Amino acid sequence: MDALLQDLKALHETDLKKQIPGPQFARALVEDLPLDDPETPRLLVAVKETFRDKGVQKAIKKAAFKLRQKGAPIPELETREEPPFMIPKVEKEEPLAFLGPVDGAGSRAFFLGLPQLAKGVDLGMVKEVQALFFEKVRPMVKTSLAHAATILETAYRDKGASQRAASRNYLQLRPWLLEHVTLLDKAPVYDHLSLDSAAQEILTPSQMDRLLGHELFKTWLVDPEDLEPVVAELIKVEESPIFVSDVQKTERINQIKEDALAMLYPDEKRRRMLGRLEEMAYIFLKLEDEIMARLSLAAAMSLKERDTRFQVNPFL
Numbered sequence: 003m004d005a006l007l008q009d010l011k012a013l014h015e016t017d018l019k020k021q022i023p024g025p026q027f028a029r030a031l032v033e034d035l036p037l038d039d040p041e042t043p044r045l046l047v048a049v050k051e052t053f054r055d056k057g058v059q060k061a062i063k064k065a066a067f068k069l070r071q072k073g074a075p076i077p078e079l080e081t082r083e084e085p086p087f088m089i090p091k092v093e094k095e096e097p098l099a100f101l102g103p104v105d106g107a108g109s110r111a112f113f114l115g116l117p118q119l120a121k122g123v124d125l126g127m128v129k130e131v132q133a134l135f136f137e138k139v140r141p142m143v144k145t146s147l148a149h150a151a152t153i154l155e156t157a158y159r160d161k162g163a164s165q166r167a168a169s170r171n172y173l174q175l176r177p178w179l180l181e182h183v184t185l186l187d188k189a190p191v192y193d194h195l196s197l198d199s200a201a202q203e204i205l206t207p208s209q210m211d212r213l214l215g216h217e218l219f220k221t222w223l224v225d226p227e228d229l230e231p232v233v234a235e236l237i238k239v240e241e242s243p244i245f246v247s248d249v250q251k252t253e254r255i256n257q258i259k260e261d262a263l264a265m266l267y268p269d270e271k272r273r274r275m276l277g278r279l280e281e282m283a284y285i286f287l288k289l290e291d292e293i294m295a296r297l298s299l300a301a302a303m304s305l306k307e308r309d310t311r312f313q314v315n316p317f318l
Contacts, residue, residue, distance in 0.1 A: 224266060
């Protein structure tokens, strides 16, 4: 080795295998080649073509890199038979969309996974994040991207221009969604349950108690601040000496409650609650609880009916 390094000109491409006994020797020689010797580039190319051993090729790449750093690249070593970075070929992954139940404030957990470039890496990351996310938020049900996009877009439009600054994260995603997805014109629950049959169902008091007593409806409470004036009126009735019978008192209490519905649930709030009940019906369906799905949908259908002097919405 010392003799060869002292006289690099003596190494000839045509007789290289006789002068270099094997890959291990070739690798050691490459690692010791002086970078400032004019013969080094020629020998690196010759060794590269003669010895295909991985260890030798790796040593040549290191030497070529050092030469590039010194400003003396070797074109023959820069050309590669394949690109240095290959995006793994995997089957096209479909977007992931998961939804959680709607809480009393209209909020819900939302999970979207949209694998794009470097799919193999991104998909693994998406699945890892998904697992961590689902540990904290349950239940989550799988849905279509069109359904998820429709919910996001509806929420965005409902916010109004003054509040849309809070949607900047969605604004980054919005152009892609609107380009690739057709928004739904009806709630997906109606793909599984008939609209006509839901409209014909009338909730009984016990069914309404069962619905509102379910774990997923426990946060569906009226804001206490909104109830303060109503409660004040009820207390007056309870303490008033005017009502001489319990029947009169009960009638007055019911009248106060019915009158309060217009204040507590104006048309816009009813529209939103109707949509939330449809979404809850879909969640129950995905959780394989058809009874609760039908109760939730029946409650939603009841909100389409207008209140009259003689009848107010029993669910509200």
